[in-house]
Amino acid sequence: MFRWNTQHPSPMPSHRYRDVHSRVAVPLSERDWPSKRLTHAPLWVPVDLRDGNQALAEPMDPARKRRFFELMVEIGYQEIEVGYPSASRTDYDFVRLIAETDLAPEDVTIVVFTPARRDLIERTVESVRGITNDVVIHMYTPTAPLWRDVVLGRTRDQVKELVVAGGSDILELAGDLPNVRFEFSPEVFNLTEPDFILDLCATMTTLWEASPDRPVILNLPATVEVATPNVYADQIEYMHKNLDRRDSVILSVHPHNDRGTGIACAELAVLAGAQRVEGCIFGNGERTGNVDIATLALNLHAQGIDPMIDFSDIDRIRRTVEHCTRLPVHERHPYVGALVHTAFSGTHQDAIHKGFTEHRSRAAALGVPEHELEWQLPYLPIDPADLGRDYEAVIRVNSQSGKGGIAYLLSTEHGIELPRRLQIDFARHVQHHTDDTGGEITGDELWTLLQQVYLNCPAVRGEVLEHFCRTTATGEVLTFVEYSGADGRGWIGGRGPTEQAATKDALSRVDPTKLTA
Ligand SMILES: CC(=O)SCCNC(=O)CCNC(=O)[C@H](O)C(C)(C)COP(=O)(O)OP(=O)(O)OC[C@H]1O[C@@H](n2cnc3c(N)ncnc32)[C@H](O)[C@@H]1OP(=O)(O)O
Numbered sequence: 127m128f129r130w131n132t133q134h135p136s137p138m139p140s141h142r143y144r145d146v147h148s149r150v151a152v153p154l155s156e157r158d159w160p161s162k163r164l165t166h167a168p169l170w171v172p173v174d175l176r177d178g179n180q181a182l183a184e185p186m187d188p189a190r191k192r193r194f195f196e197l198m199v200e201i202g203y204q205e206i207e208v209g210y211p212s213a214s215r216t217d218y219d220f221v222r223l224i225a226e227t228d229l230a231p232e233d234v235t236i237v238v239f240t241p242a243r244r245d246l247i248e249r250t251v252e253s254v255r256g257i258t259n260d261v262v263i264h265m266y267t268p269t270a271p272l273w274r275d276v277v278l279g280r281t282r283d284q285v286k287e288l289v290v291a292g293g294s295d296i297l298e299l300a301g302d303l304p305n306v307r308f309e310f311s312p313e314v315f316n317l318t319e320p321d322f323i324l325d326l327c328a329t330m331t332t333l334w335e336a337s338p339d340r341p342v343i344l345n346l347p348a349t350v351e352v353a354t355p356n357v358y359a360d361q362i363e364y365m366h367k368n369l370d371r372r373d374s375v376i377l378s379v380h381p382h383n384d385r386g387t388g389i390a391c392a393e394l395a396v397l398a399g400a401q402r403v404e405g406c407i408f409g410n411g412e413r414t415g416n417v418d419i420a421t422l423a424l425n426l427h428a429q430g431i432d433p434m435i436d437f438s439d440i441d442r443i444r445r446t447v448e449h450c451t452r453l454p455v456h457e458r459h460p461y462v463g464a465l466v467h468t469a470f471s472g473t474h475q476d477a478i479h480k481g482f483t484e485h486r487s488r489a490a491a492l493g494v495p496e497h498e499l500e501w502q503l504p505y506l507p508i509d510p511a512d513l514g515r516d517y518e519a520v521i522r523v524n525s526q527s528g529k530g531g532i533a534y535l536l537s538t539e540h541g542i543e544l545p546r547r548l549q550i551d552f553a554r555h556v557q558h559h560t561d562d563t564g565g566e567i568t569g570d571e572l573w574t575l576l577q578q579v580y581l582n583c584p585a586v587r588g589e590v591l592e593h594f595c596r597t598t599a600t601g602e603v604l605t606f607v608e609y610s611g612a613d614g615r616g617w618i619g620g621r622g623p624t625e626q627a628a629t630k631d632a633l634s635r636v637d638p639t640k641l642t643a
């Protein structure tokens with residue numbers, strides 16, 4: 127039999143790891159999420175100022191925190207985790223700044239984060255005193271077996287006591303503040319026994335008297351991503367179906383990206399019943415990061431669903447985020463990377479070029495502005511213009527490119543539409559050039575090469591077959607003549623202020639002895 131797979135066992139010690147199903151039970155047997163659809167945006171909660179910040183070698187200074195917060199407000203986030211006020215003076219002072227100024231518009235909810243430790247809870251509650259906005263006090267505790275054993279050194283019952291003690295402290299210190307609500311996160315939810323999570327969540331919603339008017343946020347983090355996204359979706363759907371007081375709970379998720387599938391986890395979790403998603407804009411965060419809530423939002427946009435956040439100037443957002451985190455956003459990062467709307471390869475460029483032409487003529491035929499017309503372009507999942515990008519970088523030419531890309535650059539940057547047969551001829555010259563240099567060739571360099579090859583070359587001898595006139599973006603006219611010479615067919619050009627002058631120039635360079643005009 128044909129041996130089509132010739133891979134060998136690797137020397138990697140994979141036997142050291144256990145699969146997720148032997149680490150945690152996932153009791154869901156009938157699942158609804160696979161047949162559900164995304165129809166609207168969940169409540170997004172950026173945690174860049176807390177979870178993202180705690181992952182930076184150099185945490186944000188007050189000016190950076192403020193700039194980031196202002197950006198989040200400006201683009202539409204309505205609930206923002208602003209810090210871990212008991213952990214550092216910067217975080218505490220930032221919460222006080224919100225209390226003492228009008229930095230936060232009144233409809234923005236402020237979230238502060240605390241562990242279940244009375245001294246730290248006291249400091250947290252102190253930090254939010256005087257804030258008139260809605261406030262969420264977010265308490266977390268490790269609950270997964272490894273964390274119970276190794277980090278806390280407590281049994282399940284003792285962890286429950288810790289959670290109840292923390293929850294009671296919060297209630298005692300902030301329960302009478304009418305603008306304050308509560309959030310609980312069992313840390314490493316995805317590795318904790320489901321019955322324990324249900325027990326802790328029921329205990330907290332009872333203790334905090336969750337009601338539809340004062341719902342409790344239960345945030346179920348994949349603190350460390352350990353399974354395929356369908357497993358997380360099953361875990362979330364199980365909670366969605368079995369949580370106590372479900373109508374008084376806002377079910378939230380907080381995926382990380384250790385396996386590179388944080389986005390899929392969040393999307394499937396929303397299908398499974400999650401209503402709120404915590405993450406970071408462009409995915410900063412511990413290790414491989416928190417889930418990227420910009421990509422999540424734009425994935426909705428690309429499906430025709432309003433993300434409720436304004437990414438229409440994505441490069442300005444990127445620059446601000448890069449400034450605040452001091453981390454660069456990768457060129458291939460979905461939606462925002464410098465190269466994500468660019469095609470270098472010939473067949474893709476050809477398709478995009480044709481797609482733009484079709485788009486323009488469809489818009490004209492329907493009498494609809496191009497930026498309003500339904501988007502159907504090959505290889506471009508969304509219109510870069512929706513994100514404030516122009517079309518300049520959509521096509522870039524190197525040795526992988528073909529005539530379509532070259533023609534596109536000459537057309538968009540120099541206003542000149544080459545006839546198809548000339549495109550084919552010129553593409554051979556460009557290919558030699560890019561093979562020699564090994565690099566990219568810009569629109570201006572293509573223009574220079576075009577002039578070298580056809581306009582600044584010596585005259586030729588041959589018989590004129592056909593000629594084409596083209597007007598450039600600067601108004602100059604170029605005439606290209608196809609001729610048949612001793613070595614076969616070729617092209618040569620001439621230029622002038624008018625068609626007549628350009629044609630006369632071009633024809634004179636084919637065979638001056640036959641010139642009659
Ligand atoms: C998943 C997450 O993102 S969780 C957030 C993580 N973020 C941070 O840790 C950033 C800010 N943290 C800090 O500044 C500090 O760790 C502080 C101020 C919170 C505590 O500092 P320290 O008192 O010096 O404690 P340290 O950090 O060394 O150790 C943590 C202690 O808290 C315990 N602990 C950890 N999580 C929790 C929790 N959620 N609730 C209660 N206790 C906790 C640990 O078991 C350990 O206890 P031990 O000292 O008895 O062994």
Ligand SMILES: CC(C)C(=O)C(=O)O
Binds near residue numbers: 313
């Ligand atoms: C405690 C929660 C919210 C968290 O940051 C995590 O698990 O990553």
